[in-house]
Amino acid sequence: MSLPELHTLGLTEVAASVESGILIIALRSSRKMNSFTEKMGLDLTRVIQWGDANDQVRVLLLTADPKSPAFCAGADMEEVIKGSVLLGRKEDTEDEHRDPGGQVAMSIYNNRKITIVAVNGHASGSGFTSLQLPFDFRFIWAGAQITLPFLRLGILPESTSTYLLSRLVGQSRATSILLSNAKMQPSSPNLSILYHDILPNKEDVFPAALSFAKMISTNSAPVSVSYTKGLLHHPGQTIEENHLLDSRAMKRRGASKDGEEGLKAFMQRRSPNFPDTVSNETWYPWWKPRDVGHPKAKL
Known part of the structure; x- marks a missing residue:
């Protein structure tokens, strides 16, 4: 869109x-x-x-x-x-x-x-x-x-x-x-x-x-920023639950094009050029956002 x-x-x-x-x-x-x-x-x-x-x-x-x-x-x-x-x-x-x-x-x-x-x-x-x-x-x-x-x-x-x-x-x-x-x-x-x-x-x-x-x-990958903010704002209810969330996040990010580019940039001692975009991210949000819109707007 x-x-x-x-x-x-x-x-x-x-x-x-x-x-x-x-x-x-x-x-x-x-x-x-x-x-x-x-x-x-x-x-x-x-x-x-x-x-x-x-x-x-x-x-x-x-x-x-x-x-x-x-x-x-x-x-x-x-x-x-x-x-x-x-x-x-x-x-x-x-x-x-x-x-x-x-x-x-x-x-x-x-x-x-x-x-x-x-x-x-x-x-x-x-x-x-x-x-x-x-x-x-x-x-x-x-x-x-x-x-x-x-x-x-x-x-x-x-x-x-x-x-x-x-x-x-x-x-x-x-x-x-x-x-x-x-x-x-x-x-x-x-x-x-x-x-x-x-x-x-x-x-x-x-x-x-x-x-x-x-x-x-x-110096910051936009999708990694969104994941980090999401985990700060919506952590697991226990440390174990949070461990599962950040493990999945790390697996996704490490296997992403951003993860590949970040490693290359580090090894080549240059600034990264992260290709992934927030709009194409499919896992975020992993929680169920609460709808706080005006109730009459839905009628």
């Missing part, structure tokens, strides 16, 4: 381009400090899923327009008052509602490609939960202020953050972060473990993330 051209996706809240196998996505609603809107959520989900399905894309890199005063200031308050950005469709019941930030977070978390975020400004609410936690790698400006206002607003941390954060930093740190209502910086003892790199200058964050993206894109 052919994919639509990137420019036909109807993106308005984000800009997107592909450079050397890297899908660069930039939040560009600077007038509103890149506040998370319903349309931004739809744009992000659409372009992230496009990147997942495109074999030319090996890495997804999210950042914000460097001229913006914030990376993401959280949910757009005009839409919060209307109810759309937090509560979705008014006619939805509690069982039918799907958190917009969570939909974005899952599109990132379930993406088969490497995902990187370059946080080049302050982040509040969903600018932390939805737009940082689901990524494989996080780069951030040391001076960024991170604010989680959920409990003060009478709501709760969304975007699957209660699930993701405890897995990323541990239960104790996650509890301190989500329940303290404190403003934090990346160097905080509870937060610093979350970041791959903390950069002293705001303008250095994106270049550092892009350089890392180019390096990892060149």
